[in-house]
Amino acid sequence: MATAxxxxxxxxxxxxxxxxxxxxLGIVIRLTNGERCVCELTDALxxxxxxxxxxxxxxxxxxxxTDRREGRWVHYSLNRxxxxxxxxxLASLKPRRRLKVECCG
Amino acid sequence: MATAxxxxxxxxxxxxxxxxxxxxLGIVIRLTNGERCVCELTDALxxxxxxxxxxxxxxxxxxxxTDRREGRWVHYSLNRxxxxxxxxxLASLKPRRRLKVECCG
DNA sequence: ATGATATATCAAATTTTGTTGATGTGTCAA
DNA sequence: TTGACACATCAACAAAATTTGATATATCAT
Numbered sequence: 001m002a003t004a005x006x007x008x009x010x011x012x013x014x015x016x017x018x019x020x021x022x023x024x025l026g027i028v029i030r031l032t033n034g035e036r037c038v039c040e041l042t043d044a045l046x047x048x049x050x051x052x053x054x055x056x057x058x059x060x061x062x063x064x065x066t067d068r069r070e071g072r073w074v075h076y077s078l079n080r081x082x083x084x085x086x087x088x089x090l091a092s093l094k095p096r097r098r099l100k101v102e103c104c105g
Numbered sequence: 106m107a108t109a110x111x112x113x114x115x116x117x118x119x120x121x122x123x124x125x126x127x128x129x130l131g132i133v134i135r136l137t138n139g140e141r142c143v144c145e146l147t148d149a150l151x152x153x154x155x156x157x158x159x160x161x162x163x164x165x166x167x168x169x170x171t172d173r174r175e176g177r178w179v180h181y182s183l184n185r186x187x188x189x190x191x192x193x194x195l196a197s198l199k200p201r202r203r204l205k206v207e208c209c210g
Numbered sequence: 211a212t213g214a215t216a217t218a219t220c221a222a223a224t225t226t227t228g229t230t231g232a233t234g235t236g237t238c239a240a
Numbered sequence: 241t242t243g244a245c246a247c248a249t250c251a252a253c254a255a256a257a258t259t260t261g262a263t264a265t266a267t268c269a270t
Contacts, residue, residue: 009127009130009131009134010127012124012130013124013125013126013127013129013130016121016122016124016125016130017121017122017125017126017257019117019118019121019125020118020121020122020124020125021118021122021257021258022114022115022118024118025114025117025118025121026114028198029114029198032197032198032199032200032201033200033201034200036208037208037209037216038216038217039208039209039216039217040208040209042216048259048260048261049216049217049218050217050218050219050220050259050260050261050262051258051259051260052217053217053218053219054218054219054257054258054259055258056217056218057218057219058257069217069266069267071209071216071267071268072215072216072217072266072267072268073208073209073215073216073217073267074216074217074218078198080199083195083198084195086195087192087195087196090188090189090191090192090195091192092137093133093134093137093183093188094137095137095138095139096137096138103141103142103144103145103178104142104144104145104176104178104246126227126228128228142246143246143247144246144247147246147247153229153230153231154246154247154248155229155230155231155232155247155248155249155250156228156229156230157247158247158248158249159227159228159229159248159249160228161247161248162248162249163227163228174236174237174247176237176238176246177236177237177238177245177246177247178237178246178247179246179247179248209216
């Protein structure tokens with residue numbers, strides 16, 4: 001439920017950290033329409049190979065993407081569930097009760 | 106439109122960076138039901154004052170929260186629009202066309 | 211087997227973030 | 241107008257993330 005989602009701050013922080021870099025967002029965006037191999041991403045993002053590999057690992061460790069080896073190529077895809085959960089976390093930040101709190105009286 | 110949202114990676118990266126820390130998420134969660142003054146947040150989060158102030162600034166610089174001074178107190182509130190936009194960014198990561206791309210032939 | 215290709219990993223250097231304690235600023239009360 | 245309070249900012253340091261270039265690993269073609 002919503003409260004539980006919002007309570008899991010460490011997990012959410014990890015998702016958002018993984019999404020906090022333009023290169024990684026570029027990767028994620030390019031995975032939107034389906035699996036892509038690293039070679040395609042390297043071209044599209046114009047990033048050095050080890051650098052791209054690093055960012056892919058960050059995303060993978062955060063559970064936002066998964067990989068699949070096929071021959072000598074590795075294909076990455078989005079983990080929709082995780083993306084959705086991150087979205088739900090944000091959605092859980094809607095006001096639930098409107099408190100007019102007077103503090104610091 | 107969706108593409109434009111997903112295209113604005115730098116802006117999105119800034120939102121997600123601001124959300125990438127448990128203390129900051131703690132702040133955001135506590136602002137969910139309305140404005141809070143720094144004093145309340147300090148208590149609730151058990152954080153040193155300058156530390157809290159630092160994190161509030163990160164959130165504010167990212168446009169996720171706003172502040173309002175009232176006497177000697179400063180009250181912070183969520184910027185719903187920005188939170189929503191971040192959510193929309195994630196929502197924009199839904200598959201639009203299903204391409205069965207054969208690469209690396 | 212040998213070499214080439216695709217990708218991962220590693221170590222070192224660099225950059226960015228976060229923490230802490232001290233000090234500054236604005237506001238209020240006496 | 242002095243002192244206390246709430247908060248921001250700063251400087252120094254610590255810790256974490258990122259980049260780069262080199263090397264390792266797996267797979268494939270010859």
